[in-house]
Amino acid sequence: MTSDIAPVQAPALEMRGITKRYPGVVANDGIDLEIRPGEIHALLGENGAGKTTLMNVLYGLARPDEGEILIDGAPVQLTGPTDAIARGISMVHQHFMLVPVLTVAENIVLGEETMANPLFLDRKEAARRIVDLGRRFGFEVDPDAKVGSLSVGWQQRVEILKALYRDAKVLVLDEPTAVLTPQETQEIFVVLRGLAAAGHSIVFISHKLYEVLEIADRITVIRRGKVVGQRVPSETDEEDLAELMVGREVSLVVDRGDSNPGELALEVKGLTVKDDRGREVVHSVDLEVRSGEVFGIAGVAGNGQDELVEALVGLRKPSAGSVTLAGKDLTGRGSRDVSEAGVAYVPADRHRFGLVLSFPIADNMVLTSYHRAPYSRGMLRNDAAIARTADERIKSFDVRTPSATAKAATLSGGNQQKVVVAREFERDLRLLVLDQPTRGLDVGSIEFIHRQAIAKRDAGTAILLVSAELDEVLEMSDRVAVMYRGRIVATLDGRTADKNEVGLLMATGGRNAADVAVVTTDMKADLDTDPDAGSAA
Amino acid sequence: MTRPLGRIWGLLALPVISIILSVVVGSLVIIVSQWLVGGSLEPGLAIDAYGALISGSLGSFNAIVNTLVAATPLLLGGLSVGLAFKAGLFNIGAQGQFLIGALCSVIVGVWLRESPPIFAIPLSIAAGMLGGAAWGFIPGILKATSGAHEVVTTIMLNFVAIAILAAMVAGPLDAPGSPSPITLDVGNSALPVIIGRNGHIGLIIAPIMAALYGFLLYRTTLGFEIRTAGANPDAARYAGMSPKFLIVLTMSLAGMLAGMAGAFELLGVTKNMTASFGTTVGFDAIAVALLGRTSPIGIILAALLFGALRTGAAAMQIQAGVPRELVDVLQATILFFLVASPVVQRIFRLKGARSGLEDTTSFAKSYGGEGGTI
Numbered sequence: 001m002t003s004d005i006a007p008v009q010a011p012a013l014e015m016r017g018i019t020k021r022y023p024g025v026v027a028n029d030g031i032d033l034e035i036r037p038g039e040i041h042a043l044l045g046e047n048g049a050g051k052t053t054l055m056n057v058l059y060g061l062a063r064p065d066e067g068e069i070l071i072d073g074a075p076v077q078l079t080g081p082t083d084a085i086a087r088g089i090s091m092v093h094q095h096f097m098l099v100p101v102l103t104v105a106e107n108i109v110l111g112e113e114t115m116a117n118p119l120f121l122d123r124k125e126a127a128r129r130i131v132d133l134g135r136r137f138g139f140e141v142d143p144d145a146k147v148g149s150l151s152v153g154w155q156q157r158v159e160i161l162k163a164l165y166r167d168a169k170v171l172v173l174d175e176p177t178a179v180l181t182p183q184e185t186q187e188i189f190v191v192l193r194g195l196a197a198a199g200h201s202i203v204f205i206s207h208k209l210y211e212v213l214e215i216a217d218r219i220t221v222i223r224r225g226k227v228v229g230q231r232v233p234s235e236t237d238e239e240d241l242a243e244l245m246v247g248r249e250v251s252l253v254v255d256r257g258d259s260n261p262g263e264l265a266l267e268v269k270g271l272t273v274k275d276d277r278g279r280e281v282v283h284s285v286d287l288e289v290r291s292g293e294v295f296g297i298a299g300v301a302g303n304g305q306d307e308l309v310e311a312l313v314g315l316r317k318p319s320a321g322s323v324t325l326a327g328k329d330l331t332g333r334g335s336r337d338v339s340e341a342g343v344a345y346v347p348a349d350r351h352r353f354g355l356v357l358s359f360p361i362a363d364n365m366v367l368t369s370y371h372r373a374p375y376s377r378g379m380l381r382n383d384a385a386i387a388r389t390a391d392e393r394i395k396s397f398d399v400r401t402p403s404a405t406a407k408a409a410t411l412s413g414g415n416q417q418k419v420v421v422a423r424e425f426e427r428d429l430r431l432l433v434l435d436q437p438t439r440g441l442d443v444g445s446i447e448f449i450h451r452q453a454i455a456k457r458d459a460g461t462a463i464l465l466v467s468a469e470l471d472e473v474l475e476m477s478d479r480v481a482v483m484y485r486g487r488i489v490a491t492l493d494g495r496t497a498d499k500n501e502v503g504l505l506m507a508t509g510g511r512n513a514a515d516v517a518v519v520t521t522d523m524k525a526d527l528d529t530d531p532d533a534g535s536a537a
Numbered sequence: 538m539t540r541p542l543g544r545i546w547g548l549l550a551l552p553v554i555s556i557i558l559s560v561v562v563g564s565l566v567i568i569v570s571q572w573l574v575g576g577s578l579e580p581g582l583a584i585d586a587y588g589a590l591i592s593g594s595l596g597s598f599n600a601i602v603n604t605l606v607a608a609t610p611l612l613l614g615g616l617s618v619g620l621a622f623k624a625g626l627f628n629i630g631a632q633g634q635f636l637i638g639a640l641c642s643v644i645v646g647v648w649l650r651e652s653p654p655i656f657a658i659p660l661s662i663a664a665g666m667l668g669g670a671a672w673g674f675i676p677g678i679l680k681a682t683s684g685a686h687e688v689v690t691t692i693m694l695n696f697v698a699i700a701i702l703a704a705m706v707a708g709p710l711d712a713p714g715s716p717s718p719i720t721l722d723v724g725n726s727a728l729p730v731i732i733g734r735n736g737h738i739g740l741i742i743a744p745i746m747a748a749l750y751g752f753l754l755y756r757t758t759l760g761f762e763i764r765t766a767g768a769n770p771d772a773a774r775y776a777g778m779s780p781k782f783l784i785v786l787t788m789s790l791a792g793m794l795a796g797m798a799g800a801f802e803l804l805g806v807t808k809n810m811t812a813s814f815g816t817t818v819g820f821d822a823i824a825v826a827l828l829g830r831t832s833p834i835g836i837i838l839a840a841l842l843f844g845a846l847r848t849g850a851a852a853m854q855i856q857a858g859v860p861r862e863l864v865d866v867l868q869a870t871i872l873f874f875l876v877a878s879p880v881v882q883r884i885f886r887l888k889g890a891r892s893g894l895e896d897t898t899s900f901a902k903s904y905g906g907e908g909g910t911i
Contacts, residue, residue: 314777315774315775334777334779335774335775335776335777336777336778339777345775347775352769352771352772353771353772353774353775354772354775355769355772356765356768356769356772357768357769358768358769359764359765359768363761367765367772367775367776368775368776368777370758370761370776371758371777376758379757379758379759380756380757380758381755381756381757381758381760381761383756
């Protein structure tokens with residue numbers, strides 16, 4: 001759209017020849033980046049390519065070894081975030097830095113308090129400014145709402161307001177859509193376009209190609225610490241960007257081949273599950289997965305998929321129904337029993353469930369198998385066997401790490417996920433449950449994990465794939481079930497299903513519009529704080 | 538990155554700097570208080586005091602044995618607190634477990650005081666360990682079943698233990714004809730002396746327990762489960778472990794170690810019990826575990842240091858005229874600088890240094906509620 005901005009326009013922000021070295025690695029290697037006023041500039045790169053380091057340099061969190069930063073043409077030395085903010089650079093982190101028990105207004109003024117007098121906050125003035133800012137950019141938010149009660153999408157808007165409250169001219173968003181539903185993503189895009197139109201510059205960090213193509217005015221691609229190309233969305237496509245990012249041709253479409261479903265592996269009947277608050281979120285679900293087939297569950301996040309999966313793998317007790325694996329009743333059994341029956345599970349939240357970040361990679365590689373031979377001998381650990389297996393898997397799954405003794409926390413997200421996948425894919429399995437297996441990963445890692453899963457399928461494992469990424473479900477699955485408000489509303493052939501049809505089923509459950517408008521109690525919380533939700537449905 | 542020297546410095550930097558800073562603070566306290574009270578400025582007094590402290594704790598064979606005797610319950614208590622830390626639990630209750638352990642061993646010890654030592658001693662020690670384990674089991678089972686936070690329950694159980702001890706010593710255990718409440722002597726149940734005048738056998742057993750502690754945590758699958766439950770309870774559940782079982786087990790084991798400390802203190806040092814039995818061993822143990830960064834060797838070193846401080850305090854008071862309570866000041870400031878580690882790290886630009894407790898996040902995370910969902 002604005003790709004032909006005349007180059008004479010001075011950049012709002014310029015980074016020249018930024019080099020940042022860490023022991024053993026050059027995180028940024030002579031990076032040039034130029035952000036024009038009023039542009040949305042996407043920074044695209046694989047996990048570990050150096051995006052975060054570059055933004056830390058920009059935010060004053062890391063001092064570059066070489067290179068300089070210019071704001072409005074004048075070189076500056078950034079001493080820290082406070083300094084960066086004072087110079088009009090603000091960052092919205094992937095994990096929000098909000099205090100849930102404080103109100104929107106309190107969160108926004110935190111650290112930048114508007115005082116009525118030396119002792120007390122001027123809440124009225126702060127609230128007025130916040131409402132005013134929101135109105136100007138088309139997202140009015142109630143300044144007195146508790147942040148903890150807001151949806152993720154609105155929390156993000158609070159973060160953006162926080163930046164605007166500090167007069168940010170350049171707004172850096174680190175993977176802003178990673179935590180959002182497709183609908184929330186569209187809403188935030190509207191907000192970002194409004195900000196750009198008002199003259200703010202936006203740095204949009206992402207590795208989701210289609211989003212970048214949709215939102216950005218210009219795209220800079222980074223690979224292994226270097227800028228490898230710059231594109232304008234109108235002159236590029238996903239294949240081109242993926243190749244730039246990964247450095248080789250990447251197949252974006254899964255080559256799934258033919259599958260040969262065998263005997264019945266998983267049989268679920270009338271499964272009913274409650275969430276932590278005791279509300280029934282999975283209502284009498286029936287499903288069957290055969291060995292050698294991929295059964296996908298599509299659905300917008302929060303429609304009961306997490307609870308369904310947790311009930312299947314033994315992390316949550318179902319309140320009714322049965323789970324049978326190859327004729328063996330597993331209803332209500334703990335995760336150890338389920339695992340022993342030949343089920344492996346790649347959890348959606350690798351930080352919460354999948355890994356112990358403070359443990360070495362080797363320990364994480366045996367997190368779910370430490371009690372089996374050869375990793376244990378009776379009561380004792382077999383460290384030699386653990387180390388050997390860890391080294392093998394690091395090699396075969398191409399986990400990028402200096403050694404197996406490095407802590408899991410030191411790995412990039414993609415490599416952390418590879419650790420989980422390497423561990424769970426290892427055994428001979430009856431059933432493999434994949435919950436959002438590629439969320440937050442770059443295209444190279446996604447391709448790799450997809451290929452491994454297909455190989456597992458071909459080896460006769462039944463695969464249950466849950467994903468909010470519609471493309472992923474459709475490209476991987478032999479059969480696709482759509483989950484909507486705790487029910488499976490349709491089961492379709494994965495090879496012939498129409499994307500729009502599935503999308504519509506995900507959004508509406510396949511009922512007519514009148515039904516959709518009925519507000520159930522569990523949706524109400526969202527609607528209270530999300531004025532857009534009603535109109536967008 | 539992993540140069541051995543750098544790693545060792547990373548481990549030692551914080552404790553060592555904390556100790557040095559506390560010595561500096563202690564010197565200031567000595568000099569300033571002398572100036573305020575005596576009116577004279579005597580910088581040399583601090584050196585005299587520390588000299589007396591060192592010679593009183595390390596200056597002779599007897600002094601060294603006394604230091605080891607004082608360090609023994611601290612070591613076991615430190616292991617108790619450290620083990621709980623590893624499982625993500627904060628065992629404030631080492632003091633109560635210590636007292637109940639001592640109480641149980643005095644009951645059995647007095648009962649068997651005329652039996653052959655070969656029965657009397659092991660049974661008395663075992664009674665102390667069991668008593669401590671029971672006192673650790675209570676907060677463990679409460680946390681596992683109802684989510685009651687162990688910090689709250691163990692603090693309360695400390696008071697319960699003190700009250701039980703006082704009631705027992707004044708009541709059923711009171712020796713006939715004694716002017717003030719005191720139990721009979723444990724007689725044949727007393728620990729044999731193996732070195733010096735009072736170096737009892739616990740001096741050997743305690744370091745063996747430290748070795749077992751390291752072995753359990755790092756060489757067994759159970760230890761892996763304990764550490765996993767401490768570092769990430771959700772991941773432990775996902776991996777098929779049972780965090781509730783691990784909480785109960787770890788608290789019981791921690792109580793057992795503190796109970797053993799109580800048994801040794803009673804059977805090896807006091808040999809009878811008065812209502813004022815029990816110093817602050819259980820609380821000092823928290824400082825020992827923190828200073829030792831929950832590692833077995835670290836806890837041994839920290840226990841030796843605190844044992845030496847306790848032992849040298851008397852000599853310092855006699856020779857330099859500095860009140861023995863200065864030792865409490867030193868101990869408290871060491872702990873203070875350790876807990877304030879982010880500040881210390883910043884001032885001394887220690888990048889790699891860690892307090893050693895980053896693994897165990899859960900005790901700080903949930904205060905009273907969440908435990909039930911584990």
